Amino acid sequence: MASSSSSSTNYEYLSLLDAKKAIDININLLAVITEIGSPKKSRGSDYYLNLKIMDQSSPALSVNFFSLDPTKFPQVKSHEDIICLQCVKMKIHKGDYYIQYQKRRSSFALFEGKSGGDAHPYQTSADYVLSSQGKDLLQQLRSWLLDPSHTSTVSCLCRMKDIKIGVEIDLVCKVLYVVELSTNEWMLFVWDGTDAPPVTFTQELDVEGESPLPLHFETMPYNMTVPPVGSILRVVVGKHFKEVVQLQSADQWIKLCNMTCITECGFWKGLLLNICKIRFLGEADANVKLNIREYENRVTSQVRQPLACSHQPSSITELDFEDYDDVPYFSLRESLLRPERSQRFKSIVRVLAAHPWRTHELRLDRDCCQISLILEDPTARIRAYVKDAEKFFGHCRNVETISSKLKKLLGIPDIGEAGPSNAARDPPWVWCCIKSYFVNGVDADPWIDERYWIDCTIMRG
Incomplete structure (x- = not known):
């Protein structure tokens, strides 16, 4: 068990499983960040931030931060970066475990995840010190993230070009615009730089004159800034997803977990059900970097032909x-x-x-x-x-x-x-x-x- 003094270098770190046995005691933790929240105004005068973390021993647990100044919160660059928490407390409420960050006693540091190679944090709070045991645990967590058998936090990701009807996917994408459909639903306009697969049509050609195919599933604002290539997927989201409020400013990279897709009138549409999750990502995330790099290579081409048109267009x-x-x-x-x-x-x-x-x-x-x-x-x-x-x-x-x-x-x-x-x-x-x-x-x-x-x-x- 760690001392509460943040100036000491003799820190010991608990696994999350062992931390669950140390309720209301000052503890130190090193874990992988699985979900990144955004600062929100609390019911009082301060702000609130929630992160979720996990390690080899336990599924994800919440970490709750409170501060009068939201700039003091951890500024996480990427999903699956690593956080070191010192002098925090494990709490339990109605059977659910969570971690409380103490404004006046706790400290933190953020490290790059599997892409990192040293023990230098990219952000720290005041009075943070990393012990020799912390350095060893940091390397262990990075090795765990690099292990191909590690699937607890790394789901099989799907690009928009590979979506299929009725198949659950995790999609890393950028939110371009959010519109309110009803009192119960939002619609997200998301993009990842690739093209959704072309849809096979069965609508009767003879009725095209009286009932033509719609030109727009949902019309986007004409002054909306959108990339010139890459499909835009409409994703229907229930109002119970509180994260959508944080997406109103758009231009944010997220991961839509366990989303399913359907087609309507030849348009692809994503559905987020109750079991789905929205995770916030930064541009430093490896998958975000890949999307941006591939898009930039594509958009600089003189003829940006559809991805489904892998060869020359038909000679018809x-x-x-x-x-x-x-x-x-x-x-x-x-x-x-x-x-x-x-x-x-x-x-x-x-x-x-x-x-x-x-x-x-x-x-x-x-x-x-x-x-x-x-x-x-x-x-x-x-x-x-x-x-x-x-x-x-x-x-x-x-x-x-x-x-x-x-x-x-x-x-x-x-x-x-x-x-x-x-x-x-x-x-x-x-x-x-x-x-x-x-x-x-x-x-x-x-x-x-x-x-x-x-x-x-x-x-x-």
Whole structure:
């Protein structure tokens, strides 16, 4: 058992299991941080912070800090960093153990976790001293974190590009925006720099005119700052998750634990149930660094093609203009949020629906724009109108050839004109040249007021 004097170097450290047997006694602990809270105003005049820690002997326990100055709290850089706590007390309330940090007697130090190599803390409180036993325990905890068999705090992480319907995942992501859906639910807009998998569609093509595919699952604010590439996942969160209040400022990295995903109208949606957890991460976290590094490498590429398009886009379409190299490449979201009132750009997209899609309903007159297409890439979904249908179909007027081209574009088998319109389809990725303009003035909302034309794009085959 440790002395309460913080000037002594003869500190002994208890495991969390042994600490549970030392209720209301001054003890010293070294443990791994598994959850990072944010400072909150307490019912009194001070602030409150909660961290959760664990070691090889025990599941996670809470550590409660109180201070008049929130800057005095531990400023944890990353999930699974290590904290040293001196002269704290183990408490028990209604059968639950927790650790109380004493404002006038306790001290702490923060160390890098498995990425650390020395015993130098990156933050300490006043009067903190690390003993020789503490140095040995620090190295033991780091070795434990590096052990491949260690799974107590390191779950199998999933990138957004690997999500699957109904499978529980842990997702490290950045919160871009939070919106209140109802008195009971929030929605988080989260991003990790990768693309969610493309969804297979079964909606009947014949009803596209009367009941078109929605362009937005939940519309984002048009002035919201978002990265140009990488899918944005909508995550529904119950109001019982108090952490959401701390996410209102957005731009925070978090880990969503035990989340499941579903699809609605071709959009991915995440669900956080009661068993799920939200953990706060810093930019020093190894997984956060990986996401940022991979995103930066991707965004600097001249053509930031969708991750699902691992090879060259399909040759079903080609772009037809002399100044091909002068036309910029944009993702659909990038085009939506650019300040220009009109644009011409090229993009790699999928065609989810066409109206009309049966050839006997098509009018191929140059001046009659009767065809609308729903285009999608990993960042957004838009409706675009075919400006010159005759050119779009390669100046072809053969009904069977046009029908075959459309079905290839929509990703459905060539089952004949009278075949079912609700066949499962997985549209190919294709090049497309697009022109845009706004129907309203300078204050137009691009999610509502921007219109698109298919331009200089020809179907082959």
